[in-house]
Amino acid sequence: MTKRLRGRAAVEQRRRRLADEPLCRLCAERGVITPSTVPDHIKPLALGGLDIDTNIRCLCDRCHRMVTAEQFGKTRSKGMGGCDATGLPTDPTHPWAAALGRA
Incomplete structure (x- = not known):
């Protein structure tokens, strides 16, 4: 180095x-x-x-x-992109989607 x-x-x-x-x-x-x-x-x-x-x-x-x-070698996880104006994820496959009623 x-x-x-x-x-x-x-x-x-x-x-x-x-x-x-x-x-x-x-x-x-x-x-x-x-x-x-x-x-x-x-x-x-x-x-x-x-x-x-x-x-x-x-x-x-x-x-x-x-x-x-x-x-x-760092990349963004697939299915973890984007959020709305409130900061909540817009992707229905996001782990929070079921809890938010968006799945």
Whole structure:
């Protein structure tokens, strides 16, 4: 695993990378303009990636969370998606559906 830069040098590196790529790369690919807030390692350090500029893409927090979850094998459970304005699940197969009378 590559050692991560720490301290003032890390803060300066992060600032420079965000200044170089101010918009989320993944949102921009979809035609959405979103400020980038996280310099993301394309190949994570934990998976052997290097902490070099060519291995960095700047993302918004939402895209960063999604990409990181995918890279480390985390996915949303099937049948657990969506909720209504009250926060209750809309999927009739959700475990709460029978208790809510929606099954």
